[in-house]
Amino acid sequence: MANESAKRPLLSGLVDPPKYPQKNTTTKRKRFLRSKSAPSVDILLGPTEVGGTLPDSKLNSIYFRPSLKQVVLYLVIYLGAGAACFYLVKDQLAGRKTNGVLDAIYFSIVTMTTVGYGDLVPNSVTTKLLASVFVFTGMAIVGMLLSRAADYLVEKQEMLLYKALHMRCKGGEAHMLKQIETNKVKYKFYTTAVILVLLITIGTVFLWKVEKLEFVDAFYCVCSTITTLGYGDKSFSTGGGRAFAIFWIVTSTVCVAQFFLYLAELNAEHRQKLLAKWVLTRRMTFVDLEAADLDDDGVVGAAEFIIYKLKEMGKISEEDIALVMEEFEDLDIDQSGTLSAADLVLAQSNQ
Amino acid sequence: MANESAKRPLLSGLVDPPKYPQKNTTTKRKRFLRSKSAPSVDILLGPTEVGGTLPDSKLNSIYFRPSLKQVVLYLVIYLGAGAACFYLVKDQLAGRKTNGVLDAIYFSIVTMTTVGYGDLVPNSVTTKLLASVFVFTGMAIVGMLLSRAADYLVEKQEMLLYKALHMRCKGGEAHMLKQIETNKVKYKFYTTAVILVLLITIGTVFLWKVEKLEFVDAFYCVCSTITTLGYGDKSFSTGGGRAFAIFWIVTSTVCVAQFFLYLAELNAEHRQKLLAKWVLTRRMTFVDLEAADLDDDGVVGAAEFIIYKLKEMGKISEEDIALVMEEFEDLDIDQSGTLSAADLVLAQSNQ
Numbered sequence: 190m191a192n193e194s195a196k197r198p199l200l201s202g203l204v205d206p207p208k209y210p211q212k213n214t215t216t217k218r219k220r221f222l223r224s225k226s227a228p229s230v231d232i233l234l235g236p237t238e239v240g241g242t243l244p245d246s247k248l249n250s251i252y253f254r255p256s257l258k259q260v261v262l263y264l265v266i267y268l269g270a271g272a273a274c275f276y277l278v279k280d281q282l283a284g285r286k287t288n289g290v291l292d293a294i295y296f297s298i299v300t301m302t303t304v305g306y307g308d309l310v311p312n313s314v315t316t317k318l319l320a321s322v323f324v325f326t327g328m329a330i331v332g333m334l335l336s337r338a339a340d341y342l343v344e345k346q347e348m349l350l351y352k353a354l355h356m357r358c359k360g361g362e363a364h365m366l367k368q369i370e371t372n373k374v375k376y377k378f379y380t381t382a383v384i385l386v387l388l389i390t391i392g393t394v395f396l397w398k399v400e401k402l403e404f405v406d407a408f409y410c411v412c413s414t415i416t417t418l419g420y421g422d423k424s425f426s427t428g429g430g431r432a433f434a435i436f437w438i439v440t441s442t443v444c445v446a447q448f449f450l451y452l453a454e455l456n457a458e459h460r461q462k463l464l465a466k467w468v469l470t471r472r473m474t475f476v477d478l479e480a481a482d483l484d485d486d487g488v489v490g491a492a493e494f495i496i497y498k499l500k501e502m503g504k505i506s507e508e509d510i511a512l513v514m515e516e517f518e519d520l521d522i523d524q525s526g527t528l529s530a531a532d533l534v535l536a537q538s539n540q
Numbered sequence: 541m542a543n544e545s546a547k548r549p550l551l552s553g554l555v556d557p558p559k560y561p562q563k564n565t566t567t568k569r570k571r572f573l574r575s576k577s578a579p580s581v582d583i584l585l586g587p588t589e590v591g592g593t594l595p596d597s598k599l600n601s602i603y604f605r606p607s608l609k610q611v612v613l614y615l616v617i618y619l620g621a622g623a624a625c626f627y628l629v630k631d632q633l634a635g636r637k638t639n640g641v642l643d644a645i646y647f648s649i650v651t652m653t654t655v656g657y658g659d660l661v662p663n664s665v666t667t668k669l670l671a672s673v674f675v676f677t678g679m680a681i682v683g684m685l686l687s688r689a690a691d692y693l694v695e696k697q698e699m700l701l702y703k704a705l706h707m708r709c710k711g712g713e714a715h716m717l718k719q720i721e722t723n724k725v726k727y728k729f730y731t732t733a734v735i736l737v738l739l740i741t742i743g744t745v746f747l748w749k750v751e752k753l754e755f756v757d758a759f760y761c762v763c764s765t766i767t768t769l770g771y772g773d774k775s776f777s778t779g780g781g782r783a784f785a786i787f788w789i790v791t792s793t794v795c796v797a798q799f800f801l802y803l804a805e806l807n808a809e810h811r812q813k814l815l816a817k818w819v820l821t822r823r824m825t826f827v828d829l830e831a832a833d834l835d836d837d838g839v840v841g842a843a844e845f846i847i848y849k850l851k852e853m854g855k856i857s858e859e860d861i862a863l864v865m866e867e868f869e870d871l872d873i874d875q876s877g878t879l880s881a882a883d884l885v886l887a888q889s890n891q
Contacts, residue, residue: 283773305769307658312773314756320771321763328767332800405665412672416679418656420671421772422634422663449683465860469867473884481879483843488878491868492834492843498864505855509816513849516820517842527839528832533824 260338267330271297271323281313287428295431301327302442304414306421335443343447346380374458378451385448388441389415395437396423400430415441461502468501484526611689618681622648622674632664638779646782652678653793655765658772686794694798697731725809729802736799739792740766746788747774751781766792812853819852835877 275282276293285308286292296309300323311317389411396407402423410423425434481489481497489497499505520528522535626633627644636659637643647660651674662668740762747758753774761774776785832840832848840848850856871879873886 300769303654303767303769305656305764305771307771307773310771310773311760317756317760320769321760324763324767324769328796328800329803332804405668409662409668409672412675413656416654416675417768418651418654418671418675419770420656420658420661422658422661445679449679452680453683465863469863472888473871473879475881475884478879478881478884484841488876488880490835490841490843490878491865492841492847494868494871494879495861495864496843496846498867499856499860502860504860505850509850509853509855510846512816513820513846514842516849517845520824520845525839527841528824528829528845529839530826530829533826533829537823 257338257341260334263334264330267326268294268297268301271301271327274319274323275316278313278316278319281311281316282309283312284309285426287426287431291428291431291435294435295425297323298435298438299419300324302331302438303328303417304419304438304442305417306419306424308421308424308426331443331446335439339443339447340377343377343380343384346384374451374454378448378455381444381448381451385415385441385444388437388444392437392441395430395433396425399433400425400427411441414438415445417442465502468498608689608692611685614685615681618677619645619648619652622652622678625670625674626667629664629667629670632662632667633660634663635660636777638777638782642779642782642786645786646776648674649786649789650770651675653682653789654679654768655770655789655793656768656772657770657775659775659777682794682797686790690794690798691728694728694731694735697735725802725805729799729806732795732799732802736766736792736795739788739795743788743792746781746784747776750784751776751778762792765789766796768793816853819849 272290272293275296276290279289279293282292282296292309298304299306299309300320303324305324311320389408392411392414393404393407396402396410397404400407402410406423412418413420413423425431477497478489481493483493483496484490496505496510500507500510517528520532520536522532523529525532623641623644626647627641630640630644633643633647643660649655650657650660651671654675656675662671740759743762743765744755744758747753747761748755751758753761757774763769764771764774776782828848829840832844834844834847847856847861851858851861868879871883871887873883874880876883
């Protein structure tokens with residue numbers, strides 16, 4: 190990435206030791222580390238915590254993240270239903286046919302992923318409407334289920350890739366985890382790129398050797414498939430080819446989609462970092478100081494400064510702040526402008 | 541939407557007058573409104589401000605939002621280059637042909653949007669590789685340029701839709717703008733749905749009346765096209781049909797993609813609101829109080845409370861806070877834990 194150097198000054202500040210020897214860094218670190226004890230949603234919702242130690246099981250239902258088992262289950266049910274329908278009306282499908290069951294599954298996959306070769310096409314009103322419904326629901330399924338599952342899988346693969354790339358580097362497991370955490374999207378992007386190259390290679394070799402296509406045609410068919418273009422002049426025509434295609438098409442089309450998704454995320458993250466840098470390095474004026482002074486006491490505390498700057502970065506909105514402020518005012522029974530233990534006892538006994 | 545009622549208690553709090561008559565609401569409102577003066581990125585980057593009054597022209601380059609003109613320009617260049625290439629090698633395209641130039645543009649569009657009917661297919665090594673490259677770059681272009689342009693256009697249409705839906709309702713322009721702002725994604729979703737139904741109708745009628753397909757076939761071809769499935773058994777075969785297809789395919793495929801995008805956003809927003817509600821209504825414990833107390837003074841100020849709760853909601857991360865804290869400590873020359881005008885003068889004369 191060409192923009193790595195632009196990011197480093199921002200990130201290194203978090204990883205490196207503090208660079209201001211003239212100040213009492215111990216107290217600062219302490220004050221700053223205190224906020225670590227606030228629960229972050231990421232931690233609350235981490236894969237290890239889900240299922241047992243959550244403070245409220247409602248969180249599970251709010252952030253519904255399907256497990257791999259669930260994704261496979263839903264997909265099998267959806268494809269099973271689709272394939273069963275198309276098997277029942279298999280005489281109303283025209284085109285190059287192999288085994289009845291295999292063709293029904295293959296047709297379902299080619300339709301769901303919107304590849305649509307056209308080597309098998311519906312030729313009755315029933316099958317045409319069936320395919321129309323199936324492709325819309327398929328898009329939703331692929332978008333919602335598979336994309337999440339792929340993200341989860343890529344996250345798991347990241348660590349392997351990092352290990353392979355930095356085999357000779359010093360720094361233990363903790364260093365690695367920190368590196369991956371800081372450059373999460375970047376490693377996801379690289380991992381997806383590696384998997385994509387593998388899938389393209391496997392697909393091309395398969396079409397070339399097993400389906401006996403010319404080498405260029407095999408590559409062209411791979412490109413046409415993974416982008417969901419699917420002209421259909423070259424496709425999987427043998428039983429073995431279609432059995433392979435069932436797995437390969439789903440994997441590779443989802444992989445390409447994730448590749449572009451991470452590319453966009455990487456781009457957004459880069460812009461966000463540039464903006465953060467701009468917001469943090471720009472000159473603070475007296476007008477800013479006054480505007481940031483939330484409680485009107487003439488000075489800006491650390492928390493006020495954080496809110497002001499994060500708002501400027503677009504991370505939080507006026508609406509977010511207003512929402513939380515309402516709750517704060519409910520709890521601040523004595524209207525002192527601060528919450529104390531006494532406020533909490535009073536507020537909660539009132540409820 | 542079935543979950544509207546769940547959202548209302550949260551949103552209404554922002555729009556309705558405060559509901560706690562026992563408290564001195566004037567001072568509270570004042571304190572709360574103070575933070576309005578902090579510049580929000582949304583405001584800084586609003587369409588009216590871009591071009592002139594921005595405090596730093598760098599912001600423009602950070603948040604690169606192509607104008608409609610730019611999108612159209614890039615698209616014309618990209619498609620023009622593609623069509624020119626395919627026109628030069630038009631003898632290496634096989635299939636149903638009409639006018640040379642029209643076919644080249646039509647083939648470019650069908651490829652770029654990954655519809656890939658297969659009614660025109662490359663049949664030489666050059667055209668096959670050309671199409672492979674063109675579809676990958678096309679995906680990136682559609683994803684990056686068109687999606688942003690569509691979002692912009694939908695935002696403009698929103699207001700028209702809202703006006704049409706609430707013609708007899710009281711409440712002026714300001715009320716409408718507030719309503720749209722609060723339910724932005726919902727109105728975008730509805731607007732896209734309306735446009736989508738229009739595009740489906742236009743496409744079906746066109747294929748039925750002009751391309752002389754059966755009515756069911758016309759609808760089936762529309763579904764097959766807008767989802768980018770493109771089996772290719774039914775497609776645009778006349779010159780007039782292809783001229784229409786050039787515009788209709790781009791619009792409708794982007795529209796379907798946006799439809800699913802907004803659906804996902806709506807879903808994410810709903811979960812985010814549920815989470816916010818859960819975070820705000822759950823009982824605050826003494827442990828929370830201690831954890832939220834960023835400056836260790838024994839009480840939790842409004843700003844500290846906001847940071848603690850927004851972090852719990854996942855809106856801001858530990859990393860965000862750490863980044864801003866570093867800047868704060870740089871500015872806080874006298875290490876009082878607060879920023880005053882004196883700190884600013886000292887800090888900036890040091891630089």
